[in-house]
Amino acid sequence: MKSEGVKTAAFVAVAVGLLIAAAWFEPASRAPELLSDQGQPLFPQFRDVLAVKSIEIVAYNEDQAVAIPLKVEFRKGRWVLPSHYDYPAQAEDQLAKTAASLLGLRKDEAVSDRVEDQATYGVIDPLDASNPSLAGRGKRVTLRDQYGAVLADIVLGKPVPNRPGFRYVRLPGNKRIYAVKTDADPSARFEDWVSPNLLQLAADRIRRVTVHRYSIDETLGRVTDVRRTVLVRDNGQWRVEGESRVSQNAIRDAIGTLAGLRIRGVRPKPAPLAEQLARGQLLLTLETVFSLRQRGFFLAPTGRLFANEGEMLVETADGLVYVLRFGEIERGGLGETSEGGSGAAGAQQGRYLLVTVSYDPNVERRYSPLQVGTSLGEQRAQRLNREFANWYYVISEEDFKRLRLGS
Numbered sequence: 001m002k003s004e005g006v007k008t009a010a011f012v013a014v015a016v017g018l019l020i021a022a023a024w025f026e027p028a029s030r031a032p033e034l035l036s037d038q039g040q041p042l043f044p045q046f047r048d049v050l051a052v053k054s055i056e057i058v059a060y061n062e063d064q065a066v067a068i069p070l071k072v073e074f075r076k077g078r079w080v081l082p083s084h085y086d087y088p089a090q091a092e093d094q095l096a097k098t099a100a101s102l103l104g105l106r107k108d109e110a111v112s113d114r115v116e117d118q119a120t121y122g123v124i125d126p127l128d129a130s131n132p133s134l135a136g137r138g139k140r141v142t143l144r145d146q147y148g149a150v151l152a153d154i155v156l157g158k159p160v161p162n163r164p165g166f167r168y169v170r171l172p173g174n175k176r177i178y179a180v181k182t183d184a185d186p187s188a189r190f191e192d193w194v195s196p197n198l199l200q201l202a203a204d205r206i207r208r209v210t211v212h213r214y215s216i217d218e219t220l221g222r223v224t225d226v227r228r229t230v231l232v233r234d235n236g237q238w239r240v241e242g243e244s245r246v247s248q249n250a251i252r253d254a255i256g257t258l259a260g261l262r263i264r265g266v267r268p269k270p271a272p273l274a275e276q277l278a279r280g281q282l283l284l285t286l287e288t289v290f291s292l293r294q295r296g297f298f299l300a301p302t303g304r305l306f307a308n309e310g311e312m313l314v315e316t317a318d319g320l321v322y323v324l325r326f327g328e329i330e331r332g333g334l335g336e337t338s339e340g341g342s343g344a345a346g347a348q349q350g351r352y353l354l355v356t357v358s359y360d361p362n363v364e365r366r367y368s369p370l371q372v373g374t375s376l377g378e379q380r381a382q383r384l385n386r387e388f389a390n391w392y393y394v395i396s397e398e399d400f401k402r403l404r405l406g407s
Contacts, residue, residue, distance in 0.1 A: 034110050034176075042105040042171070042180070046143065046151040052099040054144040059188035060126040060137040067126045070188040074146075081193060085268045087391070090195040094186070099143060101184035102152045109179040111168065121177050122157035123170035140172065141186055156184060191262050198393065199322060199355070200384065201314070203259035207233050207367045208315040211405055216298055216308050223306060229405055246405050257402045258314060264350045265330065265394035267295075277356060277389035295352040295392050296328030307354065312403055319364025319377040320357055320384075324403065327352035330394045350394040357384045 053074040058067050071083040072095060079089040089095070111121065118124045119136025126137045138155040145151055157168035160179045169180045187193070209231040217224045230241040231251060238251045269277070270291050276282050282303055289299055296308030307325035314322040330350040359381035 034113055037176075038107055038110045040107050042107055042154065042169075042178075043102065043152040046103060049096065049099040049103055051145050052095075052143045052151060053146040054142075054148070055095065055098055055186070056140075056142040056144075057098075057186050057188045058126045058140040060139070062134055062137070065134050068188045070190065070193065072193060081190070084190055084266060087194065087266050089193050091193045094193060098141070098184070098186040101182055101186070102141065102143060102154065105152075105154075105169075105180055105182055105184075107178045108166070108181055111177045111179050113175050113177075115175055117177060118170065121168035121170075123155045123168055123177055125155050125170075125172055138170070139185070139188070141184065154184075156182075190266075191264055194263060196260055196262055198261045198263050199258060199314075201259050201261075201316070201322075203255050205316045205318065206255060206258065206314060207317055208313075209254065209258075210313040211310070211403075212312070213310040213404060214306075215310070216296075216306055250402075250405050253402045254405055257399050261395065261399065263353075263393045264396055267352075267392040267394070269390055269392060274389045278386050280356075280358065280385070294328075295330075295354075297325060297352075297354055305354075309351070309400075310404065315360075315363050315367075317364070317367040318380065319359050319361055319368070320381050321360050321363060322355065322357045325354040325356075326400055326404070327354060327392075329397075349397045351397055351400045353393040353395050353400075355388040355393065357381050357388060 055072045057070045059070075060067055069083050071081065072079055072089050072091075073082050075082075075086075079092075079095065080086045081089050111117075118131075119133050122136050122138050124131050124133055124137040126140055128137075138157040140155050141152070142150060142154075143152040153172055155170045155172055157170065157177070160166035160168060163179070165183065166179050166181050167184075168177055169182070170177050211229040211231075213225070213227040213229070214223050215225050216222075228242075229244040229246060231238050231246070231254075232241055238248070238255070240246050240251075268274075270287055272285070273282075273288050273291055276288065282288060282299055282305060284299060284301060284303070292299055292305075298306045298308070300306065305325065308328050309326040311326065312322075312324040314324070316322075328351070330352055359378040361377075364377055
């Protein structure tokens with residue numbers, strides 16, 4: 001019996017020793033696995049920025065619990081935004097910076113293999129419907145070549161504390177989280193990928209601005225509450241004609257907004273309406289009337305086009321006459337303009353804008369008599385009008401109020 005007890009004690013001692021050894025060596029055995037690919041390239045197949053022909057960005061708005069997609073693609077010799085009705089993209093610097101920021105990245109430091117840590121590091125895929133967490137979602141960026149093959153695909157997470165230039169990242173479909181040195185943080189905001197000067201206007205070329213403030217009584221079908229403000233530029237200074245009172249600060253704000261008008265979104269016009277606007281001759285058809293009316297624009301039997309919130313005429317030294325018509329509030333939502341937790345939904349409110357442009361030799365004669373007859377102004381007006389004819393633009397409510405001169 002005594003020998004049996006000794007044997008039992010010996011077995012117990014061995015078992016305890018094995019448990020202690022296992023506990024002692026387990027972290028060391030896991031560490032090589034976690035560090036197995038540390039220092040390796042994240043995207044070994046991505047070697048040339050010029051190979052990128054498509055950029056997809058998906059951000060996440062925690063306040064609204066929605067993913068915000070944006071896609072830029074090179075198609076038929078130009079960059080367009082397929083996520084926004086193929087609107088032309090005009091952000092070559094943004095494109096190059098986004099592609100270059102993912103070139104040559106390495107797995108600098110492996111941080112975790114735990115799925116539970118993804119929210120902590122902000123690397124949950126914004127498109128992952130299987131994860132119930134609304135917090136901790138990152139920004140997913142995918143680069144593709146001309147054939148659609150993936151060159152780089154990454155979820156960008158939170159910045160690494162106390163390590164400037166580093167942020168947490170994860171490859172979609174993989175559990176491992178890395179700390180990587182990168183400045184990649186491409187915007188998913190539509191307005192950051194299009195021209196920052198919609199009207200292609202220079203402030204010093206603007207000579208006269210006329211604001212017609214009126215409202216449309218939709219029940220009675222008539223224009224009401226008509227007011228008019230005229231600004232004229234003389235010797236580099238702006239003055240107000242008539243009895244209207246407008247502060248110099250308000251004038252500066254309005255001119256600055258015109259010369260750098262940013263759009264928050266676009267909606268395509270029906271092809272027949274776009275063709276009519278390009279020709280400058282609107283037809284009173286059901287499709288035309290319905291499309292315009294939906295967005296706060298009204299076509300009179302005479303062919304005169306009115307806007308729910310008035311209009312602005314802008315004359316330039318080149319003889320160009322812009323007409324900006326302000327329509328209804330855009331009620332479809334402008335989620336594409338917001339990333340992360342952006343605050344109140346009202347901050348995303350926008351308003352429809354319809355733009356036409358024409359050339360008037362009398363206007364050019366008034367401001368630049370030596371240039372009349374060159375036809376350059378007329379050619380430019382035709383080109384711009386063709387561009388504007390295709391789209392209903394959406395501008396911010398703040399810009400709308402500035403252009404209405406505080407009304």
